[in-house]
Every structure is written in structure tokens, then in C-alpha cells.
Amino acid sequence: MISVSEVLLTMVSTVIIVVFGIVAGLYLMGIDRKVTAHMQARVGPPIHQPFTDVRKLLIKESIVPENAIPWLFNAAPVVALASTVLILLYIPIGNTMPVLGAYGDLVLVMYLLTIPALALVAGGFASGSPYATVGAQREMVTMMAYEFPLAIVVIGIAWRLSVAGLSEPFSLGTIAGNPIWGLVGPIGIIGCLLLFFVLIVVMPGELSRIPADTPEAETELAGGLLVEYSGRNLAMFYITQGAKTLVMAAVVVAIFLPWNISSFIAMPATAAFVADLVFFFVKILLVMFFAISLLRVGMARFRITQVFSLYWLYLGVTGLIGLFLLMADALLLSGGGGLL
DSSP: OOOOHHHHHHHHHHHHHHHHHHHHHHHHHHHHHHHHHHHHOOOOOOTTTHHHHHHHHTOOOOOOOOOSSSHHHHHHHHHHHHHHHHHGGOOTTTOOOOTTGGGGOOHHHHHHHHHHHHHHHHHHHHTHHHHHHHHHHHHHHHHHHHHHHHHHHHHHHHHHHHHOOOTTTTOOHHHHHSSSSTOOOOHHHHHHHHHHHHHHHHHHHHHTTTTTTTTOOOHTTGGGGGOOOHHHHHHHHHHHHHHHHHHHHHHHHHOOOOOOGTTTTTOOHHHHHHHHHHHHHHHHHHIIIIIHHHHHHOOOOOOOOHHHIIIIIIIHHHHHHHHHHHHHHHHHTTTTOOOO
């Protein structure tokens, strides 16, 4: 039976994680804008600019279009933000285990990741705008495209952990506590690198960032899904974008870069917590640089047909090759005695 103190501790931890996710997510957006500006020989806005943008939006009126479905139009940003920050409760941060890690795993995280996109789609259709409708259609196509390679990565890693004899292979705690790189041989390392690459390229699709930002496409659809949003509703979608950036980078870190400083250097508990948290952010920034900032600067926006081909065909095939390499590696390490 759960005690009152455990319930209170969970509630306090949840509030801390939610605030942390929102603040860290907005800072990540500011860092991304600053880094990409310098890569393009611009000064760029200050790192705290996202906070200024959110504060300005929060004091403005949320206008509901005349042809919109008001309750659905207003509910979409709330659902998107709530589902995004909820994911943070299932992801390890630094050397701390997830707040709700015992009640969900990577499969649940995958389901929760679809909710913000579905909320965007619902809000776009509910706005009654033709631009938002086209953006919603593109978001659905993009989502169907990147879910396939994402599922391959998740299933491949969990299957390899299961073959290694670990219980609860879909648990992010299990995945983070047992780095996949130490369980595979040379062929498996190549397979993991391919799956790592697939997950990195899936990130822009999940976040609707260049080159997969076709649902918004400011130069084509004037903002697409968000064209009719303003005020507090737009602020919630903006915060959702930052929090989801942190979520996706944290998922990549938990699966492929789970190491902590305290695992290699003995130190007091408080120092270990701080060191691992700082190291966690360093890994987050590296993932964000290669998956978002570098692609954003080096590539142009794809057409929606190109986005679908990239994720469903090219990344899907790459993921399957990585999965087959993991299977071959497990077979070799087991001496050909079977994998099940």
C-alpha cells in the first residue's frame, strides 16, 4: 500500500520535473537559435529570447476564428503541452531514475509522443483555415512516415536487451542502466550505429524542424497548423516545442548515450548528482546540435513527398539493416545456438 509520504514525494517530484522540463526546453530553443545564427554568420537573438516571446504571448488575447470549433481549438494546445511534460516523468535525467518509471516504459513513451502531433492536427482542422488544414494533412503524413523507423529502433534495442537476458527490456531504466554498446560485438556495434543514425534523423520529423517542417512551412502555408493561433494558445504550443525538444534528446541519450560521470569517478552523492546532471545537459546539447541545428543550417525544407520517402523508405530500410545486424551479432555471440 502506498503511503501518504510517497504520494507527496511523487507530487513534489512531478512539479519539479515539469518546471525543469519547461525551463530547460525554452533554454534549448534559445541555444539552438543562437548557435544556428552564428553558423550563418549572424548575431542572433539572446539565449533568453524564448522566455521573452512566451511572456509576450501570455499577456495577449487568444483569438478564436469565426469558423473554428472553439472547444477543440482551445483544447489542442493544452493536450499537447500536458502530454509532452508527462513524458518527462518516464525518462531518466542524470543519475536519477524516472518519477513514474515503474508505471510505464518506452512503448508508452512512443504512444505519448504521438499525442502532441495529434493535438496539432486536431487544432489545425478545428481552426477552419485552409492553410491549417493543409498543414494538418502534412502532419499526419509525416507522422505516419517517421513512426515506422522509430518503431524499428525501439524494437531492435529492446529485443537485443531481451536476448541478453535482461528483464523489462522496454524499461528506460533498464536501457539506461545497461548500455547497448557493452552487450554487442563488432557487427552489433555497426547495427547500433545505424539505429542511432535513424533516431537522430527522426528527431526533425518529430519536432517539425527543417528539413521536415512541411506542416508549418512559413513561406508556403504562412505557419500552417499554427496560422490561426495567438496569445496563450500559441504560447502553450511554443512551450510544447521546447519541452518536446528536451524529451526527444533525452530519449536518444537514454537509449544510446546513457553513461554518467559518477559511474567512472567516485564522488559524494551531491557532487555526483550535479556532475551527472551537467553531463546530461552536455549530451543533450550534442544531440540537439547534430539532429537539429546542423541539419537546419545545412539543408533546405523537403517537399512532403520527399519527407515520406526519407522516413518510410530510406530510414526504414536503414533501420531494418541495423536490426538484422543486431540479430546476426546475437546469433554469433550465442554460438549459433538460437536467439529465443
